[in-house]
Each structure stands twice: as C-alpha cells, then as structure tokens.
Amino acid sequence: xxxxxxxxxxxxxxxxxxxxxxxxxxxxxxxxxxxxxxxxxxxxxxxxxxxxxxxxxxxxxxxxxxxxxxxxxxxxxxxxxxxxxxxxxxxxxxxxxxxxxxxxxxxxxxxxxxxxxxxxxxxxxxxxxxxxxxxxxxxxxxxxxxxxxxxxxxxxxxxxxxxxxxxxxxxxxxxxxxxxxxxxxxxxxxxxxxxxxxxxxxxxxxxxxxxxxxxxxxxxxxxxxxxxxxxxxxxxxxxxxxxxxxxxxxxxxxxxxxxxxxxxxxxxxxxxxxxxxxxxxxxxxxxxxxxxxxxxxxxxxxxxxxxxxxxxxxxxxxxxxxxxxxxxxxxxxxxxxxxxxxxxxxxxxxxxxxxxxxxxxxxxxxxxxxxxxxxxxxxxxx
Amino acid sequence: xxxxxxxxxxxxxxxxxxxxxxxxxxxxxxxxxxxxxxxxxxxxxxxxxxxxxxxxxxxxxxxxxxxxxxxxxxxxxxxxxxxxxxxxxxxxxxxxxxxxxxxxxxxxxxxxxxxxxxxxxxxxxxxxxxxxxxxxxxxxxxxxxxxxxxxxxxxxxxxxxxxxxxxxxxxxxxxxxxxxxxxxxxxxxxxxxxxxxxxxxxxxxxxxxxxxxxxxxxxxxxxxxxxxxxxxxxxxxxxxxxxxxxxxxxxxxxxxxxxxxxxxxxxxxxxxxxxxxxxxxxxxxxxxxxxxxxxxxxxxxxxxxxxxxxxxxxxxxxxxxxxxxxxxxxxxxxxxxxxxxxxxxxxxxxxxxxxxxxxx
Numbered sequence: 138x139x140x141x142x143x144x145x146x147x148x149x150x151x152x153x154x155x156x157x158x159x160x161x162x163x164x165x166x167x168x169x170x171x172x173x174x175x176x177x178x179x180x181x182x183x184x185x186x187x188x189x190x191x192x193x194x195x196x197x198x199x200x201x202x203x204x205x206x207x208x209x210x211x212x213x214x215x216x217x218x219x220x221x222x223x224x225x226x227x228x229x230x231x232x233x234x235x236x237x238x239x240x241x242x243x244x245x246x247x248x249x250x251x252x253x254x255x256x257x258x259x260x261x262x263x264x265x266x267x268x269x270x271x272x273x274x275x276x277x278x279x280x281x282x283x284x285x286x287x288x289x290x291x292x293x294x295x296x297x298x299x300x301x302x303x304x305x306x307x308x309x310x311x312x313x314x315x316x317x318x319x320x321x322x323x324x325x326x327x328x329x330x331x332x333x334x335x336x337x338x339x340x341x342x343x344x345x346x347x348x349x350x351x352x353x354x355x356x357x358x359x360x361x362x363x364x365x366x367x368x369x370x371x372x373x374x375x376x377x378x379x380x381x382x383x384x385x386x387x388x389x390x391x392x393x394x395x396x397x398x399x400x401x402x403x404x405x406x407x408x409x410x411x412x413x414x415x416x417x418x419x420x421x422x423x424x425x426x427x428x429x430x431x432x433x434x435x436x437x438x439x440x441x442x443x444x445x446x447x448x449x450x451x452x453x454x455x456x457x458x459x460x461x462x463x464x465x466x467x468x469x470x471x472x473x474x475x476x477x478x479x480x481x482x483x484x485x486x487x488x489x490x491x492x493x494x495x496x497x498x499x500x501x502x503x504x505x506x507x508x509x510x511x512x513x514x515x516x517x518x519x
Numbered sequence: 520x521x522x523x524x525x526x527x528x529x530x531x532x533x534x535x536x537x538x539x540x541x542x543x544x545x546x547x548x549x550x551x552x553x554x555x556x557x558x559x560x561x562x563x564x565x566x567x568x569x570x571x572x573x574x575x576x577x578x579x580x581x582x583x584x585x586x587x588x589x590x591x592x593x594x595x596x597x598x599x600x601x602x603x604x605x606x607x608x609x610x611x612x613x614x615x616x617x618x619x620x621x622x623x624x625x626x627x628x629x630x631x632x633x634x635x636x637x638x639x640x641x642x643x644x645x646x647x648x649x650x651x652x653x654x655x656x657x658x659x660x661x662x663x664x665x666x667x668x669x670x671x672x673x674x675x676x677x678x679x680x681x682x683x684x685x686x687x688x689x690x691x692x693x694x695x696x697x698x699x700x701x702x703x704x705x706x707x708x709x710x711x712x713x714x715x716x717x718x719x720x721x722x723x724x725x726x727x728x729x730x731x732x733x734x735x736x737x738x739x740x741x742x743x744x745x746x747x748x749x750x751x752x753x754x755x756x757x758x759x760x761x762x763x764x765x766x767x768x769x770x771x772x773x774x775x776x777x778x779x780x781x782x783x784x785x786x787x788x789x790x791x792x793x794x795x796x797x798x799x800x801x802x803x804x805x806x807x808x809x810x811x812x813x814x815x816x817x818x819x820x821x822x823x824x825x826x827x828x829x830x831x832x833x834x835x836x837x838x839x840x841x842x843x844x845x846x847x848x849x850x851x852x853x854x855x856x857x858x859x860x861x862x863x864x865x866x867x868x869x870x871x872x873x874x875x876x877x878x879x
Contacts, residue, residue, distance in 0.1 A: 259761075262633035266758075267772050314758050314772060318689065321757035471688040481692040 165191045168230035171207055171292030174277030175217065176243035177250050184212045184220040185278040187291050188228070207290045209282040217257040234261070238292040239269040239299065240313060241332060243277040247351065248359050252320070259317055266314040269299050272351045274333040283334045283343040298345040299330055306371050306380030306395065307364035308347040320353075324473025324494055326461075328352045328370070331361055352467045360465055362457065369457025372450070373415055373470050375400040382421075382453075384445045389428025391442050393421040396509055404472075406480040413472060413500040415454065421446065422510040433517035439508040446506040454502050466495045528727035530660030532736050533667035534799050535714040539740055540670065541792040542619065542712045544747065544766040545626050554704035556760055557691030560752050563744035565705035570737045573715045573859050578730035580863040581722055586729070588722045589866045590810035596870060604862065605811020608720055609804040611858055613824055615713035616800035617831020618846060620645065623793040624836050626764060631786065641832060648794060649825045652801035653817060656724050659799050666795060670788050677781055678746065680773035681754050689756030690749075710855035711846065713800065719863055720807045801825060 174185035190208040210227060214220030224232045242254060258264045273280040285294045302310040311329040319327035333346040350367040353359045362370065371377035380395045398419040405412045423442065426434060434442075461467045473494055477484040487497065526534075554562070584592035590608065594601035623644070624637050651659060694701065715733065722729055751759050751769050762768040770782040804824040809815050835845040 262629055265771055266768070267774075312772070314755060314768075315684075318756040318758040321761065471686075474688040478688070478690060478692050481695050485695075 162231055166230055167191070167233045168224060168228050169233050170237045171290050172239050172241065172281045172295060173234075173237055174241045174243070174273070174281030175246055175254055176276050176278055177246035177254075181213050181215060182217050182220050182246075182254075183278065184214070184217065185281045186210045186212065186224065186232070187281050188230075188232070189290075191230075206288040207292075209291075211278065217254060218261075221257075232263075234264040237264075237268050238296040239271060241277040241280050241295070242270075242272050244272050244274060244331075244351070246277070247272045247353070248357060251353060251357070255313075255317060255320065258313060266317065267312050269296060270311045270313045270316045271295070271299060271330045271332050274331050274348055279334055280332050280345075283345075285344070286340075286342050294345060295332065298332070298347060301347070302330075302371070302376075303378050304380070305364075306368045306377040308367055309350045309371065310376070319469075322471075322474065323477075323488060324468045325471060326352050326354055326467035326469045328469050352461055352465075352469050354465070354467055358465075360461070360467065362460055365453060366457040366460055369453040369455075370461065370469055372398060372400060372417060373402075373454055373457065375402075382446065382449060384442060384449050386438075386441050386445050388430075388438060388441070389426050391423050391427075391446075392425040393442070393446055393506075393508075394424050396420045396422055402470075402475065404475045404479045406476065406483045409483075409497060411472070411476050411483070411498045413475075413498065415500060415502050417450065417454070417502070417504045419446075419450065419504070419506045420509045421506060422512070423508060424512055426511075433514045434511050435517045435519050437519060438517075439511060443506040443508050447504040450506065451502050451504045454504070458500055458502075462498075462500075463495050466493050468494055472498055472500075524655040524657040525724050525726050526656050526660035528725060528729065528732035530664050531721070531725050531729075532732055532739075533663040534660060534795065535717075535736050536667055536740060537663055537670065537792045538714050538796045538799060539712055540743075541789060541796055542622075542714075543708070543744070545622060545764060545789055554700050555691070555695050556757070557693040557695060558701045558704070559760070560690070560745065560748040561693055561701060562705050562708060563741040563748065565702055566709045566744075567737055567741035569706055569709035570715060570741075571734065573709070574718075574730065574733040574737060576860045576863055577715065577718050577722075577733060580719070580867050581729055583867040583870070584722075586722050588810055589719050589863050590807060591723060592870060593866050594810065594813075601811045603811075604866075605807045607862075608716075608807045608858065609824065610827070611716065611854065612713065612800045612804040612807070613827035614831055615716075616797045616804075616824075616828045618835060619793065619796050619800070620828055620832040621836035621842055621845075623790075624832070625839065625842060626767070626789070630764065630767060630782075642829070644794065645797065645825050645829055648797040648801055649821050651794070651798035652805060652821050652824075656721065656799075656802055656806075659795060659802060663795050663799075666788070666791055670792065673781075673784055673788050674743075674747070676775065677770050677773045677785065678750050680775040680778075680781060681750060681769055684772060685750065685753040686756070687753065689753050691752070707847075707852070710852050710859075716855070716859055717799070717803045719858075720803050720810065723810075724806065797828065801828070 168186075169189040169191070170186055171189060172187040176183040176185070187207050187209050190206060210224065212220040212223045212227065214223060221232065224230070240258065242251075246254065258266065258268070280295065281291055283291055285291060299308065299310055302308045308330045309328055311327075316327050316329055319325035328350050331348050331351050333348045334343050335346050336342075337344045347364070349361050349363050350370060351359055351361050368377065368380060368382075377395065377398050382393050382395070384391050384393060398417065400418075401416045403414045403416075405414075421443075423434065423439070458470075461469050462472070473484065476487070476494075486492075487494065580589055590601050590604050593604060620641060624641055627640070628635070628637050651662075718725075718729060718733060725732070747766065751765055754772060755762070755765075755768060759765055759768055767782060767785065770785045773781040775781065801821055801824050805815075805817060805820050808820050835842050
C-alpha cells in the first residue's frame with residue numbers, strides 16, 4: 138500500500154510540475170545558438186546569431202537534405218540584451234545560449250565597447266563562460282554569417298579553427314572566463330585570436346584564416362600581433378603545446394616539429410626593479426631537412442640545428458616581448474601578477490605611483506632546444 | 520517520548536558534511552565582512568580554529584550532561600526552562616533551514632529556471648523534506664552516507680578535471696593587510712552554519728564519541744575547503760571572486776574527455792544535499808521540541824516547523840538584496856554565540872551549582 142502511495146505521489150509531482158510555474162520549453166521551441174557575432178555601429182549593437190534551423194531540419198526525412206542545417210539572423214538594439222530579446226520576436230523561438238561555441242566581436246566594437254559587451258555574457262543566466270572568445274578582423278557579422286558550404290555550421294568551423302592552436306601554436310585559445318579574468322586583473326592585458334574570412338581558392342565559398350592575436354590595453358587601446366609573435370606569446374606564457382619552426386643552417390634548412398615545451402618564469406625584485414628570467418625547454422623532431430647533398434644528419438648536425446633553433450626561438454620571444462610589452466606596455470604575460478605574488482609592497486607602490494610596468498622590468502630569456510628524433514633516416518657518421 | 524532513533528558518528532559526519540558544503544560553497548557570502556582577495560583561500564583554517572572552540576563547548580557540555588543534550592538535561596531541573604530552550608533552538612533551526620531553502624531557490628532560479636516562478640517547486644521540496652524528517656534521523660543518516668560518497672566522487676572528479684586550467688599567476692598574495700580581516704571574515708563564516716549547533720540537540724541520538732567525530736569533521740572539512748578554494752582561485756582568478764555561485768562556476772569550466780557538462784552532475788547532487796539539509800533541520804527541530812516538551816505529536820510538530828521554514832523562505836527570498844541582508848545580519852552573530860556557547864555553558868554551570876547545593 139505504501140509503495141502504491143509513493144508511486145502515486147511521484148506521478149502526481151511529475152504532472153504537477155507542469156503547472157508548478159516551471160517553464161517547460163520543447164526542443165523545437167528553442168533556437169539552439171551555435172555562434173554569436175556582435176558589432177557596434179551608430180550607437181546600436183548589431184548581433185548576428187547562427188542558430189540550428191530546427192524547423193527546416195524537421196521537414197524532411199533526413200536533415201542532410203534540408204535546405205540548411207543552420208540559419209543566420211541579425212538583430213539590433215540599444216543594448217545587447219535588447220537585441221537578444223528580439224530573437225524570439227523574429228524566430229518565434231527562445232534562444233538557448235548555453236550551446237554556443239564561439240563569441241566573435243567586430244574589431245571596432247571590441248576596441249570601443251569591450252566592457253559593455255562583456256557584461257551581458259558575464260551576467261546573463263543562460264550564457265556559459267567557457268564559450269570561446271575571438272575578434273573579427275573586420276566585422277563579426279561577416280565571420281558568423283560566412284558560407285562555409287552547405288550544412289556546415291560556422292560555429293563548428295570557427296571553433297575547430299581556433300582549437301588548432303594545439304597543433305600550430307600560432308594562435309591563442311581564449312575561453313571567455315580566461316579573457317574576463319585578465320580584463321578584471323589590475324595590470325593584465327587580455328588577448329584573443331583575430332579571425333579573418335577569405336574566399337576559398339578553388340570552390341565557391343569562404344574559409345577561415347587566423348591572422349594573429351588582438352591584445353587589449355586598459356585604456357581602450359589595442360594592437361594586433363602576427364602569428365609568429367603569437368607563438369612567442371604562447372611560449373612565454375607556457376600555453377604552446379605543439380607547432381613547427383624552420384631553421385636555416387649552413388648545411389640546409391630544417392623543419393622542426395615541437396613535441397613538447399615547458400616555460401618556467403622566475404621573478405626577483407631589487408632596487409625598485411623587477412628582474413624576470415624566462416627559461417624555455419623545448420624538444421623537437423626533424424621531419425624534414427632540405428639540403429643539396431641529400432645526406433643523413435650526424436650528431437653534430439643535430440646539435441647545430443638545436444643551437445640555431447634556440448637562437449631563433451629566443452628571437453621570436455624577444456620580438457614578441459618588445460612589440461607587446463616594451464613598446465606598448467601591454468602585460469599579456471602576467472608579469473604584474475607575478476610581481477604581486479612575489480613582492481606585494483613593491484607591486485602596490487608601482488600601481489600607486491602609476492609607474493609603467495615595462496619601465497621597471499627586465500626580462501632575461503634562456504632557451505634550450507633538444508632534438509628528439511630525426512625521422513626515419515639513420516643517424517649519419519661524423 | 521517518541522522514538523527518534525540513533526545514528527552512528529560516521530553517518531552524522533556525512534550529514535554535517537553535506538549540510539556544510541551546501542551552506543558554504545553553493546553561494547558566496549555577501550561581502551558584509553571585508554576580506555582581501557588572496558586571503559580567501561586561507562579562510563578555512565581560522566574557521567577551523569573557531570569551530571574547534573565551539574566544539575570544545577560541545578564536548579564540555581556533553582561530558583557534564585552525560586550525552587543527554589542541554590534541553591534533556593535541564594528538563595529534570597526546570598520544565599519551563601527546557602520548554603523555552605526547545606522553542607528557541609527550534610526557531611534557530613527554522614531560520615537556518617529557511618535560509619537554506621532561499622539559497623537553494625536562488626541557485627535554481629539563477630542557473631536552471633531563470634524565467635520560472637519556483638514557489639510550487641519549493642513547496643514540493645518542503646513536503647518531501649517534511650516526509651523525510653518523519654522517517655527519523657536513521658533514514659536521513661543512511662541517505663547522507665550514500666550521498667556523501669557520490670558528492671565526494673563528483674567533487675574530486677571536477678577538481679581533477681579543472682587542474683589543467685590551474686594557473687599559479689591567478690592566485691593573489693596572502694595576508695597583505697595582516698591577520699585582522701582574515702579573522703573577522705572567518706568568524707563571520709563560522710557563525711553562519713548550523714551544523715555544530717545541532718549537536719547540542721542530536722547528541723543523545725548519536726552512537727559513539729561525538730567530540731572525536733566533531734573534531735575529525737572540522738579538520739576534514741577545513742582541508743577539503745582549502746583545496747577547493749585554492750583550485751577555484753587558481754583556475755578562475757579575479758573572475759571567480761566575482762561569482763555568486765563559485766563552485767558552480769568552476770564546474771562549468773570543468774571538462775573531462777567527452778564529459779563536457781559536469782555542472783549538471785553537481786546541480787543534481789546539490790538538489791539532494793538541500794533536501795538532506797532541510798530534512799535534517801526539521802528532524803532536529805522535532806527532537807528539540809520532544810526533549811523540551813516531553814511527549815509531543817510528531818506530525819503536527821513537523822508541520823509547524825515546515826510552515827516556519829516556508830515563512831522564513833518567503834520573507835527572505837524575494838530579492839537578492841533582501842536575502843543578502845538576512846544572511847549577513849550581525850544579529851545572527853550574537854544569536855549564534857548565545858545558542859552555541861552561552862546557553863549550553865549557563866545550563867551546565869547552573870546544574871553543577873545545584874548539584875553542589877544538594878550535596879551540602
């Protein structure tokens with residue numbers, strides 16, 4: 138009897154939940170958002186949304202034959218929230234932000250209205266802060282609405298492109314919470330990848346190009362660094378996983394594939410200055426060595442290549458540091474945070490006196506490269 | 520006296536652990552007490568010291584009262600005082616359970632159903648808690664020990680999953696303004712959790728050494744808290760300090776292979792933790808009334824307590840500002856110290872004096 142009552146109560150509760158004030162939305166009433174693009178023009182936000190086209194997908198037996206898997210919409214409003222609210226009016230569906238893969242801001246919108254735009258994504262209930270963050274070289278609308286081919290979601294393509302940092306090391310990977318953390322940091326400069334859209338060389342359609350990294354200052358200023366400088370940034374901040382570099386030696390040109398890399402940064406504060414030592418250890422393979430002689434590599438050759446590679450990498454790091462830190466005083470390397478952790482008083486004084494971090498900081502770079510493998514070819518005699 | 524039942528110290532450990540983790544980690548306390556950012560990760564250690572002090576009072580009174588609990592102990596001497604104490608302690612449990620329910624609603628209405636009116640859902644939750652409280656402390660204890668295991672695995676899984684995102688630079692320097700803000704904040708945290716308070720009432724229903732269990736629980740929870748706070752700070756940095764539901768924020772970031780929505784697991788576990796917390800506090804309220812008034816009817820008492828919890832919930836959950844004010848009110852500090860230490864010590868000293876007079 139007790140069990141029967143329990144079953145009855147559970148069923149009652151399930152049925153009552155529909156009239157319990159809990160909003161129950163069917164999947165086809167949801168606009169599942171894949172990508173969000175935001176531009177700012179004439180005092181108004183222009184929000185481009187790529188959403189899964191659930192109406193079209195459901196019309197045919199298989200969704201592949203549906204006109205398109207996703208659909209793009211443009212909404213406008215005085216605020217992001219106002220623009221987002223008009224989604225339901227236009228589509229008849231309730232937006233579901235939690236599935237969105239990427240948030241792209243138009244370059245000028247990011248430069249002028251960064252904190253205003255970010256507040257919506259920091260505060261709104263259904264957005265998730267693990268969404269990827271990027272800026273478009275031109276407009277976000279161009280990126281999010283790009284035609285990558287039939288039944289291909291721009292959100293998917295953009296996410297995959299940004300995730301390629303694991304293999305190339307030449308673009309940054311910035312989930313929104315990491316970006317927000319640096320925006321909120323006292324001295325940090327936040328950064329994210331820059332996305333560009335270009336025509337495919339062979340087919341009608343578009344393709345993604347990651348053209349570097351946008352670094353944001355605290356004063357609404359911004360610079361874009363090249364993919365090569367981005368590699369420097371990724372190496373200094375110990376985020377690079379893999380990638381490749383080319384080195385030229387008197388015997389030939391070697392392509393080095395980065396297998397693993399570790400960077401350790403130490404700081405010392407003395408006489409009103411901060412001294413950083415960046416120690417980088419890298420292990421590489423040589424999948425290709427172009428030379429006139431078509432011979433194998435000897436131990437001495439690999440040592441020479443490692444030395445030249447270490448020099449080249451030191452150069453990449455130095456270039457990145459001088460462009461980002463010394464020329465523009467952008468702390469994308471968390472130097473300020475490290476000083477704060479090491480010597481809080483020194484840091485507080487620096488902030489209080491409005492001293493530029495780059496004026497009191499010296500960075501010493503030590504790079505060590507080790508060749509792990511030389512491919513399928515036997516190690517040659519000396 | 521109605522049969523309330525008995526549980527082991529291990530089960531009590533689980534109940535207290537679940538209640539505490541839901542009180543402290545679902546919701547970031549409003550910053551009525553200031554603390555420098557870096558000191559947050561140290562909070563658990565001074566809280567541990569304050570709680571060891573509270574547990575010293577518990578151990579002392581339990582020794583004097585022969586594990587009878589203060590209300591049961593005073594009843595032999597003064598029925599009126601025991602009745603007054605029973606009502607006071609029950610009201611405090613109603614307050615803590617009401618705040619717990621409001622906190623639960625705040626969480627659900629923020630991350631799960633932002634556009635929904637959740638009164639009916641809360642009534643269903645309270646009805647379930649009412650029913651569970653009638654099943655006695657043994658049922659709650661058994662359910663908690665299973666849930667404790669599930670929660671433990673979930674938290675470990677989440678912490679391991681986010682370790683890849685841990686950055687040393689995200690941490691902030693500690694004790695930049697000395698010990699004072701840390702101690703003030705830790706005291707503020709220590710008086711906002713009802714777990715130790717319940718031991719004054721539930722003591723007669725626990726098998727085993729309560730003092731040892733309390734100390735083990737305090738130390739274990741402090742260590743777990745320190746690890747969680749350290750990981751949270753190292754992963755989310757300044758952004759995490761800004762969040763109203765910090766552990767939830769951490770789980771949103773957590774990813775483990777193909778498992779990408781770990782926050783849903785934690786949300787489910789938290790719903791169950793809330794259920795355990797409120798059921799336990801209703802049950803403790805019934806126990807207090809039973810100890811104070813002698814033979815009471817369980818169902819009306821539970822109904823009365825549940826109605827009280829609903830009232831506190833309705834009064835405190837209207838807006839986030841009202842809720843923050845209710846939680847951070849300094850009156851809570853005074854009331855907690857009176858209930859935790861002043862009354863138990865007064866009862867023990869009073870009964871000791873009486874004993875001496877009788878001997879003379």
